[in-house]
Structure formats: structure tokens, C-alpha cells
Amino acid sequence: MVSSKGVDYAKILTRYDIKAQNEASPEKIAEKMLPKDPALKKVAETVVWMKFKDVGPATTDALKTQKPLDVINKGLVVGMEIVSKLYADHIYYLPEIMMAAKTMEIGIAIAEKKIEGGRETKGLVVMHVAEGDPHDIGKNIAAVMLRSSGYSVIDMGKDVPVDEVVAEVIKAKPLMVTGTALMTTTMTAFPRAAEKLKAKKVDIPFMAAGGAVNRDFAESFDMGIFSQKAPQTPPIADKIKAGYGWKKIRAEWDEITGGA
Amino acid sequence: MVSSKGVDYAKILTRYDIKAQNEASPEKIAEKMLPKDPALKKVAETVVWMKFKDVGPATTDALKTQKPLDVINKGLVVGMEIVSKLYADHIYYLPEIMMAAKTMEIGIAIAEKKIEGGRETKGLVVMHVAEGDPHDIGKNIAAVMLRSSGYSVIDMGKDVPVDEVVAEVIKAKPLMVTGTALMTTTMTAFPRAAEKLKAKKVDIPFMAAGGAVNRDFAESFDMGIFSQKAPQTPPIADKIKAGYGWKKIRAEWDEITGGA
Amino acid sequence: MAATRFTKMAYSSPDEIVFGTAKSPVSYGFGIKAGAGRVIPELNYAPRPGTEKDPARLRKEYVDYISKDALNRAITLGFPDLQLETEWVSQMGDKKFAVPVVEGQAEIAEKFHKDFGINTAVRHTIPDQREAEEGLRTGAKKAKGVGGKAYPEALFQAAEVACENGANVLSCETMGGKELADYAVTSQDITAFLYGVGYLGAIDMEYVWSEFVSIAKKNKVTPGGDTNCSGANVSMFMAGGMMDQDVQKTFSAVTRAISAARTMVAMECGATGPDKDCGYEGPIIKTITGRPAAQEGKNCQCAHADLQGNLMAQITDLWSNESVEYHPEFGGSSVQCWLGSLGYEVALMNTAIATGQEKTLRDLYMITDRTRGPEGYMLAYDNAFKVGEAIAKEGKNIYLRAKAAGLAAAKVVKAGNDAKELGLTTKQRDVLNAIIKELEALPADEAKFAEYCDKKYKELVPNYNKKNYGL
């Protein structure tokens, strides 16, 4: 075997991951962001530390002193915001996001029951994977991230025919619809769906995403907007919620997704 | 040095050029195609063997017994057709094409003088290289090939502004206009020129060619057609002469250029 | 047909294994000899969106554009061999789309072979469109699309269409275990991966590949192999490059080793190789099976970037670009440009073989990426050999061998880190230690393991149903 004794590997290829690793403690970052109220703090902590089993009791406890909406927004959601910060700082990774979101949802379900007429979410998103395409992991992650950011999601699953997507959107009237495709030959379903929606006078952003889709394609049909990775989806949804149409999302795409 | 003794290079990379070389003698191929009439045969031979100095006397001589148009079409042009056949068979190469064409043109100039009102060519082509682009070798070769095929050419040179191209086309009323570009950032002049021509109700094929240009781009604007290499230009011109518009050229492009 | 398990290594030492030569070479197509002393470029491509709308247009895209461009460029550059791989678009589940493509590619591959003497072949890779929620086995619930046919039947029918109309090699990217793999990767749950990919995936592979091998043999087509693209590659891609890492790279290295125990089942059912390019578990499998490996790396940047681009060439027999969409470039069409890259790398490897320097070049490839990340480190041929040995030792039991693969990989990575050869971030090391602990705590008994997992993941994993695996 060719000897690699004494080779300085960093001069060949650099381990930037090790050079740049963030050894900051999650506790310290969380500390600064946690709510002051002890009951709400406890709720938020169950989310940050992903304690499925503790979130129920903590939520029930907090509901004794706090309004249900505050338990959600000042407790559970704040916990999730800390998780997002840890994720952005490369201290937490995807599995933590998934588990924290699950924890938060348990708490929200409990608190919501105490709200008359149920909680209002930021808005509704309809999601699907293109017909003929069996890969849905990206869509599933984006769905979790949307839910964690306060949106409700109708998840139509994978391999969904165009007509079913159109029918669901007309029925549910979401803020936006998303389609994911791993293959360039299945993603052509998106402009067809958009066309049909247009014919029905629906004019909402149609987010195209997934391995095969690039920004050029996503913006090649009316209503189409692009998302490159799951964490970009909530900030885009926020802009739509704030009144942006698909043209404005396109125009400001770099800025909107710059941090995500 | 690593020893290459005994290496069978053909198993690494194959010399298909040597395997496929055509050792057929040009004389034999020419023999079958040369005209029977001795005077015309001599004229054609000066072209096939690229004899600049002999073509004048041979043409003058043939004009004594043959009509000028026959000297051109049954002598000089037949010579050039043989050259094209040798080129297609990889027996002749570009330099022979260039020299034979020059030889033919000397002969044509002499014979043409004997035709009342001058010779009618197959048609006129306006050629140019895009503004900002200094490379014109491809255009020059295509021009020679068009002339050898019986077309007349207005060669506007290189680095030609859009407005000059438009003005020339309106004035000269050619069968088609060609533009060559080596850079993708200069080729954008072609759709601009086509647009302006369209506004002036000119609707002829606008051939886009050169290193930067691909078929997608050439067919991305109205009037645009593609040529990948110089020898494809005459067969495309022949179709335009036969009445094809740019849409039909596009539709049958593979077939038209298949042999070129 | 039952699977014949591999329980011994094909090679007696890692140093024996090198690119271009496999213990059991395979001949097929128009003069192609895989693993017989020369590496072969394998080009993969995707048609432009829109061309899948009608059969004639799709045929034109695959045959008149993609295949012809590629073969012409192979002649221009002097390549002695070219294998094409068509990964079917979903529309080709319909015969009307598939037959003209398969026939057309066979014709043009033969024509170039006759006209120039270049060796050619076409691999057809059938899409596995089965979905856990619709049923993975024949007789399952009828599925949407694909002419109203149930997916499992459609899968085998597609293989027949390929084999009857001119395929030279038959491959597939089977999806068995994917519902668990997706859960495992997003939740960093190594047991779920072991159960889904290592165990259920292996069972599903046997179900699919017994049938595939018999279809291929009936039609005198070479049954190539499979890949755990839907599991270990998802894990690898999500572990990302140097900075972007949704999944920890130590986790992804272990999933790769587990996937080897699954992917090799194709060969246990009679597949002869070459296996699929995107199976990065290939180096492990070659140590055990001795069958030709198709791999991808530095010249598949058109499709993705990972951290072992050079290393993957170390023991490859076919060298692939993974996939590129057909479109124009300055240097010709995209397939021509990437074929140029592939073919030049292959020529370098073949020069090394011809001059007796193949082991030096192999080592240079390997050393380049050896210490860049856990997955490359584990796949370095000496380490891959260790993982192979762990699998072969428990070869008879699909659960134990997959677990052994995962543990061996984790320990190889840990040892590399302990020896300061392989750097790890704190997080990568924490996750690695947790994996070792978790795998070591699993039951030694297959039935107990299956029972434990069934109970656990029934609750957690949508669409998981053990009936899909005949359990």
C-alpha cells in the first residue's frame, strides 16, 4: 500500500466541519431565550429538551395560571424558536427538530382544547408529491417545519394525480400549495396543475421543490415559486401570509431565503 | 518514468481515425463523377485538383464550345460537387474545400462575363458576426461553402451592430440572414435583430451559429434557426430556396442536416 | 428460488482488490466484459422535462439525442467501451413508452459496435413504484396510475418488457424498507434503519430478485444488481458535505454498512453484477461476492457532491456519472461533456492497469478521501474489507449480519478517531457512541428482534406493515 505516513491531509482537503464546529452549549443559548414565568419556562424547556413525556403535565400545569393561547405562544412556540436557533447555529440537527416539533404538538393539542372554537393557525398549506414520484422525505420535513412555525398543513401524500391536487386546493382554499418532485419528468405535473387552478381563477403561490426542481423551472410557469430546502418554507409562507403574491416572492426570493 | 513497454494502447483509448481512414483514391471517385465532354471535364478537373493557374485557360477554352451557363453548372460546379463528395468521405479536408472554392470562383468570374445581365445565383444570404465578437472563422468558412453551392453572399464582417444588420437585410432582401457568435453574451444580439426585422414585417429565417449558440437558443426567438457546423448551411439554404419558412426548417432540422 | 447466502470472502486480503478486475467477470451486450481487467464507463442521463409526454418524443430523446450523442462522443474521444444506463422514467411503466426506447437503444448500440468496433451495452434500471401503503407484494391493493395495474405486478412486467426488447443488463432500485429508513434517518434511529433496511429490506430484495433473476435468465439478459439508494443515499445526502449536515456523518456511515447486507441479496438470488453505480456500499459487497461493481464519485458531480469522490474509484469496474439531464453546454450536449469526464478517468485507470501501477493509483484515490469523513473512512478498501468480514461471518442470518455490519463500521470509525487518523466533531462522536451502545444492546435472537421492532415501529412509523414483507 502507498504509505500515507506524515501526510498533512488538511493541505489536500480541509475538514471545515471540524474547524467550524460550534461547541457552544445549548443550555447557555436556551437560557437567554427562555420565558421568565416559571410555568411557561417549564413548558418551553420540555420542547427544547424534547421531553415527550413531560410536555403533557407541564402544559396542564401552566394552563392553571396562564391563558391557553399564552401557553402556546409564550411557552411551546418559544421552545420551538430556541430549537430553530440551535438548528441555525449547527448545535441541533434535523432529528432534534423532528423530536422537538413532536413534543410541541403534544402540548399544543392539550392547550388548544381550552380555546373556544379552537386555535387559529397562521394559515393553511396544501402539500403533495408529484404523480409517479415515490420520494416524500423532503415534503415530510417541510411539513414539520411549517407546523412548528404555526401553520396547519393538509398533507396529500405522494404520487398524487394533478386533478386531486386541484380539487383539494379549490376545496380547502390554502395560503399556498406545494409540490415536491425528485424527477424532472414528474415535475411537469406542477405547471399542469397550476394551469388548471388558473382556469378555476385560483391565483395562489405554487411552491415547487425537491431534487429535480430548480429555480428556473419553478419560475417557468405562472404561480410557481421555488424552495431549495425545507427550512426555507416557513419564511416564504410568512411572506405570503403578509400579503406577498407569487410575483413578489420571486422578486425578493434571495432576500427572503437568504438566512434559511 | 513509469514504463509503458508492452502496453496495448488500443485497449485504453482507440485510434478510430486510423481504423476508419479512407484510403480510397480521390482519382477513382472523381473519375465516376467528371463530365464526359473533354472541355468541361478539363474545367471540372482544375477545380478538383485545385489548380488556380489552370482554371482560367480551361474555362476560356470551354467557353469556345459550350454555353457559359453550362461551363459553370456542368463544369465548375460539378468539380465542386466532387470536392464536396471527397470531403464527406474524409478524403479531402477543409483546406481543399477552401482552395477548390477559390479555383471555382476564378472560373465563374470568367464565365459570368459572357452571360447577358450576369449569372443568376440560387439566392442571396446576408452574413455577420455579432457585435462584440471578434471571431469570424466559422462565418468565413460557411460563406465559402454557400458560394460553392451557388449562393451569393453579402459578408458584413465581424462585430456588427444590430441596426446595421437590420438595415442591410431590409435593403438587400436576402433568402436568409446568418449571425455567428462565440460568446453567449454577444449572441443575445440575434433575438434583438430578429425583433426589429419583425417590426419591419421582414419574416425570413435568421440562422444563428457559432460556438456559443445551441439549438435551444437559436429556436428560442421567432425566425431563429440553427446551424451547428458550416457544411450544414448549404442544405438548409436549399430548403429555404425551395420555399421552407423558419418553422418548417425547425421541424425538419434533423432530417435536413442529417447528412451534413 | 431461495437465496444462497454468502458466508465467505471472495478475496483473502484487501490488497487483492483493485479497480477493473473482479473475481467473477461478466460478459454481455456487444463485446462488454465487466471486471475482466478493464474499467468501463457507464453513462446515465435523464430526458428533458416535457419529452415524456408522448412515446415517439421520448424515444427520440433517449435514442436519437442522448444515445447517439454519447456514442458519437465516445468515438470522437476514442473510448473502447461504453455502457449506457437508462433509469426508466415513471411513464415507461407503460409498454407504449418503454418498448420503443429499449428497442431503439439496442439498435443504436449494435450499430456503433458494428460500424466502429466499440464495445457497447445498455443497462435498463426499472423503477420500483411500489408504496408501502399500497402493498409491496403481488395481490396487494390495486394502485393508482400505471394502467390501473397493481404495483408489484407492474414491476415484474416492466422487467419483462426490458428483457424481451433488448436490455443487456437488468437492474432495479428497490424500495423495500423505505418507510422505516425515512423515519430512521429523520429521527436518527439506528435500530429503525437496521430493522427497515437490514432486515425487512433484505427480505423484500429476495422477493423481488428471485423473480428478476428468473425473468432475466429466461431472456438471456444479465441480471445486474441493486442499490440501497432510497435508504443509505438519503442518509448520506442529508449528512451533506462539510458544513451542511442534517444527519450526523457517523450515523450515515453506519447506515451505509447496514445497507451492504441488504444490497448483496440480489447476488444471493443469482444476480451476477455489475451492481448499481449509486450503491456506495459496493466496495463492501465486492469483497464478499467478487462480482463486478459499478460505482460513481468524482465524475458524478452533475448529480451530487459527496465526500468520497476519488475514493469510490478504488475498486470500481464500471465508472458512472450517476445522472445528468440532457441539455446543451459549450462543449456539446451535457451527456457528451460528462461522458468525456468519465471516459478520461476510466482511461487513467486502464493506463494504470496496463503499466502495472493499478495498486498505486487505487491507493492514491483511497488516501485522498480516507480521512475526510466517517463514510469514506469506512469505505476505504481495507476498512470495507473488515465490514465485509463481519457480514460474511454471520452470512446466514440476515438480521445478525446487518447488525454486525453496522457495529463493525461503527467500531472502525471509532478506532480511526481514537487513533487520531479520522477527525470527528463532538456531535459526530457522541452519536457514534450512542449507536454502538444501541446496537450492542439489541437481542441476539432474530425473532426477538423482529418482535421488538414490530411493536415499536407500528406505533411510530406511518405506513409500516409487516405483511408487506410476508411476516
Next chain:
Amino acid sequence: MAATRFTKMAYSSPDEIVFGTAKSPVSYGFGIKAGAGRVIPELNYAPRPGTEKDPARLRKEYVDYISKDALNRAITLGFPDLQLETEWVSQMGDKKFAVPVVEGQAEIAEKFHKDFGINTAVRHTIPDQREAEEGLRTGAKKAKGVGGKAYPEALFQAAEVACENGANVLSCETMGGKELADYAVTSQDITAFLYGVGYLGAIDMEYVWSEFVSIAKKNKVTPGGDTNCSGANVSMFMAGGMMDQDVQKTFSAVTRAISAARTMVAMECGATGPDKDCGYEGPIIKTITGRPAAQEGKNCQCAHADLQGNLMAQITDLWSNESVEYHPEFGGSSVQCWLGSLGYEVALMNTAIATGQEKTLRDLYMITDRTRGPEGYMLAYDNAFKVGEAIAKEGKNIYLRAKAAGLAAAKVVKAGNDAKELGLTTKQRDVLNAIIKELEALPADEAKFAEYCDKKYKELVPNYNKKNYGL
């Protein structure tokens, strides 16, 4: 400033020369050290058509898309060095377009260096938009476009704009002699090429590069080098691959050798290297000058395919993709994908250096393409060394050294064919013999040669005018 002629070889034997190390290394930019023991990837790119319409959009394309994508991918893949090369689009002749691009690239190159420690630099290659018919020297006829400025003045002004606003390396693809080169290549006239490129081109290089070097030095910018892209590359491309060959490959091999005697004039005027990637004459020049060479080959398939893709890596110090248009691919943007290819090849070379195997890898590169065609054969480092010696021996006289280069190349090729090492078609050999005869018959005296050529080509070559060369 007069040129200082090279009359001796920088290396005493061909075996001394290898990739990654040059006799005279050069440092510049943010930590880049060219020729100092490590090969560096150099990425070149073209903006999408339409983005040249306004300065802000063009800046965005070059900086926010192309440069940022490339630097991000370099981090993802762990590359320790990245050089960017911007070959100016013609619009950048206008300061409004050029300044934001040059400034923006300098900023982002510095930012990544600071944030991650990656070594970075940007080479700016100024377009030579002079045209023979408009005049090549200052004070010539006013030209169209470029703000109404005369071309020669605009050329120097563009160099100033680059150097004043953040370029790290200044380069150019000068066009001197092009009118004769075009004629020579289409007419297979080797004397025309020798006169146009070897003689007049060298005179023009001295004119341009004296000025370029002083502009660069004034601004503390590294004067890189030039290439005979407009001559020898046109010849090489028209000689094509294996089948497509408008120009004979033996002709193109000789033009390449002649071009070396021209391109090296940049260094005689004070350019330090690295020279330009597309100068395939680089191996010859490195033997004489010992300056770092930028080269391209197997990983520039995005731009073109030639027959020496591996061989060109043999002695390279920077490894380039030549050019790729920015657009999306499955694996990221096109610049990211081709950078991945480049960087992996560079990593392989650097592994070879680090393990003491660099000469073995160099030889494998070289042997791979050695016998595939006359140009590769002549550029193989041992043969390139012979051509270098022929040039150095006549180094003082630009005519005699260019002729010597051509003759040496022709004789090297002939000897290879005689020894049955290098196959030639009958036509290739006929053309080669005719070239040797023609070159040998030329006068030994510079003045006589110049007079003979002036008379002959005045008649034959459109736009030829000796006043353009100060004659």
C-alpha cells in the same frame, strides 16, 4: 520596457518537471501560492445570456450567483484553495459594468478567506477586442463600440480598471497575428502561421505585455500570462477528435509548438505566471521559464473535448475547467458541478505529491494520451522538453526560435511515427512531411523571411497590414 529573452532551460531534465511545483512559484490574493508544491483549482464561468444587459444584474450573476456558489461548494467539499477566473464579457469594456464585478468578486473572495481560512484569488482576463482592420496599436483608427474608444487604448484601460479594483492576477488572450492564423489554418499554410503567430504575434505580445506588466506592477497585481487561444486552439479544435478533422492533426501539433514561442513573450516582458489555462503550449513554456502553468483537460469537457485530457495535467500548477455557462444541474449549479470535478482531480494530484507518488501519477496522465494523436505526443513532457530546448537555443531571435519550435515538433512527431509508437493516417503523415519540407526551405535570415511573407500574404490575407506590428 524591452523583453528579456529566455535562452536557457529552467529545468535540466524533463523528469524534473511535475505538477504542483514550478521553479519560480508566485504568491498572491488571499493566501494563494501557485507552483509552491500544491496544485490549485481554477474555475472559469460565463454568465447566462441576458445578464449582461445592466451592470447590477451582471454583478449579481458574477458575484452573488457564480462566485458565491463556487466558494460555498469549495467549503462543502473541503477544498483548501480556489482561484476564480473571470474572462470579461465584451460589455465589461465599459467601466460601469466592470468595476462592480471586479470589486464584488474581490470582496467575496476575501470574506470566504476570513470566514473559513480557504485560500482564494481572482484572475481577471481582459478581452482583446482589437481588430486587424481597425488597427492594433494606439493612435489607430477609432473603433466602433466600447464607448467610442479606440481598441488599443480601451485594452489598456480595461487592464487598469481590473488592477485598480481588486484583481489578483491580470491576464489576456491577445489576438495579434490572428488574421494570418485564420488564413493559415483554413488553408493549411504553415508559413503563414509561423509568420502570423510566431513572428508578428510575438512582436504584438511584446507591445501589449510591456504595458500590462507595468500596469499590474503599479497596482501590486500579479501579471499572469497569455495564451495563443485565437491561433493554436482554433487549429486544435478544427483538427477535432478522432473522426471530425477539418485540419490535419499533424498540422495542428506544429502550430501548437510555434505558439509556445509567442506565448512565452509575456514572461519575457515580466509576467510571472500563472499563465492562461487554455494555452496548451504551457508544458513547453514551463520547461523554459519555470513559471507556474495553468492548464485544462479532462475536467474542461464542459467547454470542449480534445485528445489530451489526462496528459495536460502532467505538469500543471493550476487546473481549470476552461469555461461553463451558469445554469442549474441536478447536483447544484453548473459552476458547482464542474468545480467538484476540478477539485477532486486536484486533490488526487496533491495526494500524489504528499505521498511522494507525483511522478508516477504524472506519468500515468501522460502515458494515457501519449499515442492518441500528434499534438498530445508532442506535448508529452519529454517531447515538450525537446521543443523547449529548440526554442531556448534560438531564444534571442523570435523568428528563428518559432521556426525551430515548429521543426522540432514536426520531427518529434515523425520520429514517433517512424518508431511505430505514434500511429498516423496517410494524410496526417503526408501533411507532416510537407510541413518539414516547407519549414526547412525558409530563409535563415529574419529580414528575408519577413520580406518574403509580407509580399506573399499582402495578396492573400484580408486585413493583414504590417503597420499593425510596427513594421
